[in-house]
Amino acid sequence: MDYFKQDLTSLHELLVKKEISVTELVKETFATIKQRDQKLAAFLTLNEQTALEQAALLDQNGVDPENILAGIPLAIKDNIVTKDLRTTAASKILENFQPIYNATVMDKLAVKQVITVGKTNLDEFAMGGSTENSAFKITKNAWDQTKVPGGSSGGSAAAVASGEVIGALGSDTGGSIRQPAAFNGIVGVKPTYGRVSRFGLIAFASSMDQIGPLTRTVKDNALILNAISGVDPHDATSSTQSVPDFAAGLDGDIKGMRIAVPKEYLGKGIAADVREAIQNAINTFEKLGASVAEVSLPHSKYGVPVYYIIASSEASSNLQRFDGIRYGYRAQDVKNLEDVYVKSRSKAFGDEVKRRIMLGTFSLSAGTYDAFFKKAAQVRTLICRDFAKVYRDYDLILGPTAPTTAFGIGEDIDDPVTMYMNDILTIPVNLAGLPGMSLPAGFSNGLPVGLQLIANQFDEQTLYRAGYAFEQATDFHKQVPAIGGQN
Template structure:
């Protein structure tokens, strides 16, 4: 199965016409994974036996003609719990953990008759921007195997970009769907905070985390967000908001749509080739009838320090549960209870996770709480107000997803601050709880450049409408990586 040639609607048509069975589709998917996995290393666990069994049952049941997701295989990031399928968060401390329940998004996907083919690699506990902090393997960029795929959802993005699967789920705490989508030349969406249930997501930073889809096209992305959205009684932060059909307004018409471009997103630190691609994209939007103006988000410059204080503080609390007592890795050479805690966590967590736990614990400690965590929370409010002022007059915000194209493997791992700065354009969206999308907007030296669209709260429809119009007016999404040699 060549996923570069088929979107969800085309695959569904083949199933409806009986030119392809669900079992055939799943078998072909595993063949694609087997062929390309050596190049990208996108998966940590495959689910072949269960997937083929589910496919056979769906074939017996018969294709649901009105359900375009019926029988479609997809990958799941390895921090989303899957009943009886190993879920590790790419950490030694959960190396052999098999959950006894499903995340809500998994129940929704199962209800839509989608098939999980495996769990995708990620930065450990979603802490990283390159999928190099995984305890198990390093995933490579689908376009150039000497480059990173981004993170923390690097496995989910690389698997789609490499044509192993047609779609995947990732999670986004500070850009972890959008940045790897940008680096791999695909579409990635971080929904509004509360649009998708977090129940069953292994928590990193609870006020920031969101689950979202990664696909090759805008419409495919909207179809999957349709399936996973909605209020959940298991998650008190999920929003009791009506879920519209995100595909309903994908007609290419964005006449008189008002789009804001923050000057801070086009200034110092943005690579010239990235800036040039975004300027070209702005011209495309203007030709489509949109009105594009420059605006200011003055407090966005503080996004990185605010994010790393808040996210690390929440992580230090959330990761207390991994203590060597209830589940996961437990050190054996222990003499007392304190030894169990200290040695299990010391051996089970990687360096980046330990770094963030220590940063968060320090920020929350009695002597520093006011100076760090409280101040970060106050500046977060200022960032939210900046966005609110812009959305009072504009429908969307546009800019680059990342300051540069994908960087080299091993290039930034020894300098955490440089690695953190790669998220400077994405973290403000999470701090404000807004929806954001990355989609292909150009190439440089064979590497994709991503454009970010940001919408107001619960206005994913506008974001998808603009993204679809841009996609239809350009050919960037039609480009595919070359295997057997660099693109």
Template sequence: MDYFKYDLAGLHELLVKKELSVSELVKETIVNIKKRDNDVAAFLTLNEEEALRQAEELDRKGFDKDNPLFGIPLGIKDNIVTKNLRTTAASKILENFDPIYNATVMDKLQAAAAITIGKTNMDEFAMGGSTENSAFKVTKNAWDQTKVPGGSSGGSAAAVASGEVIAALGTDTGGSIRQPASFNGIVGVKPTYGRVSRYGIIAFASSLDQVGPLTRSVKDNALVLNAISGLDPHDSTSSKQAVPDFTAKLDGNIKNMRIAVPKEFIGKGVATEVKEAIKKAITTFEKLGAVVDEVSLPHSKYGIPVYYIIASSEASSNLQRFDGIRYGHRAQDVKNLEDVYVKSRSEGFGDEVKRRIMLGTFSLSAGTYDAFFKKAAQVRTLICRDFEHVFADYDLILGPTTPTPAFGIGEDVKDPITMYLNDILTVPVNLAGLPGMSLPAGSSNGLPIGLQLIANRFDEETMYRAGYAFEQATDFHKEVPTFGGQN
């Protein structure tokens, strides 16, 4: 199975016509993964036996012509809880965790008859931007195996970009879907906060985390989001907002659409080749009939410090549950209860997780709460208001996804500040709870460059419509990596 030659509609047609069975599709996908994953190291766990059993059951059951995900093998980020399938969040503290329930998104995919082919690598507890913080392996960029795939959903992005699977789920707390999508030349979407249930997602930062799809095309992405969206009584932050068919308005027509380009998104720190790609993208949108203007998001420059204070504070609270008592890693050489806590967490957590727990605990402590966490929450409100002012007059916001193309493995991992700054263009979207999309918009020295589209809350339809129009007017999404060497 060559996933570079098919989209979801094409696979669906093959299955409908019985030119391909679900069992054959799953078997060939497993062969693909085993062959290509030697290069990219995208998967932590393969669900081989269960996936084949499900495929045989679906073949016996008969094909559902109205279900575009029927029998489609998908990769799932390893912080999304999967019943009876190991879920580690790429951390030693959960190295042997086999959940007894499904995340809501997994129940929704199961209802759509999609097949979980395996769990993908990530930065530990989704804390990182390069997938170098995994406790188990370093995933490689699909286009150049000396480069990072981005993070924290680097495994899901690399699996799709390398043709191992046609689609995968990731999570996005500060850009963790969009940044790896940009680095790997695919489409990644962070939906509006509350659009997709967080129940069964191993929590990093509860006011920021959101599940979303990674695919090779805009329409495929919309189809997956259709399947996983909607109200969930298990998640109090899940929205009652009606879920439209995100594919309904993919007609290529964006005439008179008003698009804003924040000057802060194409200023200092953004690589020249990235700026050039964005300028060309703006020209494409104008040729398609959109009206593009420059605007300002003056408080976006504070996004990084605000994000790392809030996200680390929430992580400090969420990760208290990993104490060596109830589940997960437990230290053996202990003398008292305090030893259990300290040694289990010291042995189980990696350096980046420890760093963020310490930062978050400091920010929430009695002597510093007002100066750090409270102040960050206040500036977060200002960032939200900036977006509200722009969306009062515009349909979309456009800019680069990342300041540079993918950087080298080992290049930034020892420098946390530099690593954090790679998220400067994505974190404001999470702070404001908005939907954001990254899609391919060019390349530099064989490495993809991503274009970011940001829509108003619960207006993913407009974002998909503009992304689809751009995709149809360009050929960037048709470019694929060359395996066996650098592109």
């Protein structure tokens, strides 16, 4: 199955008309994964036997013509809990963890008869921007295997971009869906905070984590978000807002849409080729009938320090549960209970996770709480107000997803500050709980450039309308990496 020539709609038609069976589709998907993943290393665990059993059952009962996701193979980021399927968060501390329950998003996909083909690699506990921090393997960029795929959802992004699967789920705490989507030239959406249940997502920073889809087209992305959205009694932070059909009304008409471009998003630090691609995108939106104007988000420059204080503080609290007692890795050479805690965590957590636990614990300690955590929370409020002010006059905010294209493997791994700054354009969106989309907007030296669109809270429909119009007016989404058969 060549996923570069199909989307969810055409694939669904093939299955309904029985021009291809679900079993054939799943078998071909695994064959492609096994072939391409030797170069990519996108997957940590495959779910072949169960997937084929589900496929056979669907073929026996027939694919529901009204259910567009029935029989569709999807990949799942390995920090989303999957019942009876190994879930590691790419950490040694959970190396052999077999969950006894499903994340809510997995139950929702099961209702839609989606087939989970496997779990994808990530930065350990989703902490990183390059998928180099995994305890198990380094995933490669679909376009150039000497480059990083971005992170932390690098495995999901590379799997979709290379045509291993038609779609995948990722999670986004500070850009971890959008930045890898940009680096791999695909569509990635971080929904509004609360739009999708976090129950069963292994927590990094609870006030910012969100699950979202990665796909090759905007409409496919909307169709998957339809399936996983909605209130969940297991998650007190999930929203009671009604869920519209995100895929409805995608007609390419955005005449009269008001788009804001923050001057801070195209300033110092943005690579010239990225700036040029975004300027071309602005011109495309104007030709489509949208009005574009410059605005200011003055507090966005504080986004990175604010994020790393708040997210690390929440992580230091959330990761207390990994103590070597209840589940996961336990050190053997211990003499007492304190030894169990200290040695289990010291041996099983990677350097980046330890770095963030230490930073977060410091920020929350009695002597520094007011100076760091409280101050960061106050600046977060100012960042939220900046966005709210812009949305009084505009429908969307536009800018680059990342300041550069994908960088080389090993290039920034020993420089955490440079690595952290790669998320400077995506982090404010999480701090404000807004929905954001990255979609392909061009190429530089053969590597994709990502365009970021940001909408007001619970206005994903505007995001998809604008993204779809841009996609239809360009052909970047039709470009295929060499690993998929062309360039």
